[in-house]
Amino acid sequence: MSGFILRRLAHAVLTVLAASFLIFAVSEFSPGSVARKMLGPYVEDVQVDILSQKLKLDDALIIRYLRWLGVLTGAIADPLADPALNLGLSDPRGSRYFGNFGYSQLYKAPVNDIIWNRLANTLLLAGTAFAIILPLSLAFGVLSGMREGSRLDRSLSVAGIVLTSIPEFASGVMLTAVFVVGLKWLPGISPLEARGDWSIAAQLVLPVAVLVLYDFGYVARMIRGSMVEVMGRAYVRTAFLKGLTRGQVVLRHALRNAMIAPFTVLLLQLNWLITGVVVTEMVFAYPGFGRMLLEAALFGDIALVEAAALTALLLAVVTQLVGDIGYMLLNPRIRLA
Amino acid sequence: MLFWVALAVLAPILAPFPPNAQDFAALAKPTPSAAHWLGTDHKGRDILSRLIWGARIVLTVAPLAVAAAYLIGTAMGMLAGYFGGWIDAAVSRVSDVMLSFPLIILYVIVIANIGPSAANIVLAVTLASAPGVSRIVRGLVLELKSQDYVAAAKLRGENAAFILIVEILPNCRGPLIVDACLRLGYTTINIGVLGFLGLGLPPPDPDWGGMIKETTALITVWPHMAVIPSIAVVSLVLGFNLLADGLNEMTRQR
Numbered sequence: 153m154s155g156f157i158l159r160r161l162a163h164a165v166l167t168v169l170a171a172s173f174l175i176f177a178v179s180e181f182s183p184g185s186v187a188r189k190m191l192g193p194y195v196e197d198v199q200v201d202i203l204s205q206k207l208k209l210d211d212a213l214i215i216r217y218l219r220w221l222g223v224l225t226g227a228i229a230d231p232l233a234d235p236a237l238n239l240g241l242s243d244p245r246g247s248r249y250f251g252n253f254g255y256s257q258l259y260k261a262p263v264n265d266i267i268w269n270r271l272a273n274t275l276l277l278a279g280t281a282f283a284i285i286l287p288l289s290l291a292f293g294v295l296s297g298m299r300e301g302s303r304l305d306r307s308l309s310v311a312g313i314v315l316t317s318i319p320e321f322a323s324g325v326m327l328t329a330v331f332v333v334g335l336k337w338l339p340g341i342s343p344l345e346a347r348g349d350w351s352i353a354a355q356l357v358l359p360v361a362v363l364v365l366y367d368f369g370y371v372a373r374m375i376r377g378s379m380v381e382v383m384g385r386a387y388v389r390t391a392f393l394k395g396l397t398r399g400q401v402v403l404r405h406a407l408r409n410a411m412i413a414p415f416t417v418l419l420l421q422l423n424w425l426i427t428g429v430v431v432t433e434m435v436f437a438y439p440g441f442g443r444m445l446l447e448a449a450l451f452g453d454i455a456l457v458e459a460a461a462l463t464a465l466l467l468a469v470v471t472q473l474v475g476d477i478g479y480m481l482l483n484p485r486i487r488l489a
Numbered sequence: 490m491l492f493w494v495a496l497a498v499l500a501p502i503l504a505p506f507p508p509n510a511q512d513f514a515a516l517a518k519p520t521p522s523a524a525h526w527l528g529t530d531h532k533g534r535d536i537l538s539r540l541i542w543g544a545r546i547v548l549t550v551a552p553l554a555v556a557a558a559y560l561i562g563t564a565m566g567m568l569a570g571y572f573g574g575w576i577d578a579a580v581s582r583v584s585d586v587m588l589s590f591p592l593i594i595l596y597v598i599v600i601a602n603i604g605p606s607a608a609n610i611v612l613a614v615t616l617a618s619a620p621g622v623s624r625i626v627r628g629l630v631l632e633l634k635s636q637d638y639v640a641a642a643k644l645r646g647e648n649a650a651f652i653l654i655v656e657i658l659p660n661c662r663g664p665l666i667v668d669a670c671l672r673l674g675y676t677t678i679n680i681g682v683l684g685f686l687g688l689g690l691p692p693p694d695p696d697w698g699g700m701i702k703e704t705t706a707l708i709t710v711w712p713h714m715a716v717i718p719s720i721a722v723v724s725l726v727l728g729f730n731l732l733a734d735g736l737n738e739m740t741r742q743r
Contacts, residue, residue: 327713329716
């Protein structure tokens with residue numbers, strides 16, 4: 153069993169390395185020199201050339217990647233912090249420390265000053281949404297999967313199709329039209345500052361509602377599918393024939409087995425909620441991680457994009473790892489094999 | 490859905506105005522009227538006409554992207570499933586990395602780096618959905634390759650390409666058609682998302698997502714400008730999803 157975990161861990165590390173190289177390659181190999189992006193459009197070519205030379209940007213991609221990894225792990229100092237460059241960039245943490253992502257050109261500050269705050273904001277949004285999605289989809293999924301073809305089951309399946317067909321930007325627009333413009337119950341933007349008439353809790357309602365609407369239908373259908381499958385198994389029939397009531401069968405025999413398959417799906421939802429909520433954050437001007445990534449990418453802020461993409465990647469790999477291990481712990485057939 | 494396909498094909502005949510024509514008189518009162526059935530947007534352009542022309546774009550880009558994803562994904566999946574071994578390991582590893590990454594981040598990085606255009610949207614969507622297709626195809630091939638008719642073909646001395654394309658692929662079609670419909674729905678959403686994030690077609694082309702993006706700021710004054718294109722996107726995606734659900738029921742009954 154520890155062998156399995158070790159193998160998974162090695163896979164995860166390899167994945168992160170390979171993908172981080174891809175991230176680096178895509179963002180630094182892109183058309184337009186890296187130095188040009190850092191200095192902005194209003195400098196002369198000579199200055200661009202000087203910075204390119206100082207940063208050794210003409211080296212092979214793999215060497216630049218290794219140097220970037222070196223800065224990231226704190227093995228070498230960030231060349232951008234060199235006062236001789238006169239870029240006006242300084243980091244209170246020094247120029248050599250673990251997790252040094254460099255400097256954001258968009259915000260003119262160390263990446264670490266920006267990214268964690270944004271991530272915390274998104275965690276608040278994602279956590280609240282997940283806390284609503286989980287019990288709601290569990291309840292509906294189990295109840296409708298218990299009796300396949302019942303009225304509740306059929307209405308849930310129709311509702312699920314309809315809800316998953318509404319993209320976040322569409323539900324955002326429609327909810328805003330009703331609750332902000334029409335009824336004037338809620339604020340239309342969520343800058344997370346308790347300024348004006350709206351509390352932070354009121355600002356969270358609409359973004360959370362959009363996420364719940366988009367995701368609930370999908371998760372509930374997954375749980376229902378798994379529940380239907382388990383209810384058709386031989387051991388459930390045996391439990392019924394033994395004379396147990398439906399409630400006892402569901403609680404003692406079906407539920408635990410039906411939760412194994414959707415477990416990974418649920419974890420992936422958490423992953424999606426943390427890094428994939430760009431649209432909702434844009435609709436409501438929410439100061440979160442996704443909006444930061446989009447702005448950085450459109451601005452050409454390479455360091456920030458790389459840092460954000462790497463964080464998203466780490467989260468994705470960790471959730472997958474936890475998913476694999478959790479799946480093994482839940483399923484005795486794999487655990488004992 | 491058929492409704493939208495018909496609209497898209499007949500766009501030049503049906504659309505009352507060219508998509509970028511501006512009616513400055515309508516700027517003062519952009520709400521729906523006899524001349525502009527669904528009203529005009531913030532630049533005085535007829536929303537109905539833009540929706541109809543926009544349908545053309547979505548309905549070319551989305552199927553194109555799905556087809557490209559299927560071409561690459563099916564090839565990857567068939568090779569991985571049929572040959573196994575290191576080919577399988579390599580293909581699965583690549584798909585795992587791509588799948589563990591939130592799609593939207595992939596889109597943002599790719600499009601922001603290579604610039605927005607219809608071809609690049611197709612490229613980004615293809616990159617993002619090929620691994621998913623590959624995984625499904627791999628599973629189906631694994632299931633089918635132990636069938637008797639595959640063994641028979643092998644004994645006849647057919648080569649691997651023949652067996653994969655003539656013997657195995659046609660038998661995968663049921664689940665693949667259902668998946669393709671679902672994927673068309675998702676792709677429509679994703680194209681809308683890209684447009685909404687400003688990564689879609691460059692203005693002034695009538696891109697549904699872009700139409701919503703340009704007018705959400707005005708939602709407190711003129712809600713119809715953003716709400717009407719939103720309803721259009723939802724109706725098209727819903728069409729694809731209901732079609733997929735119907736096909737799924739049909740293949741299961743057979």
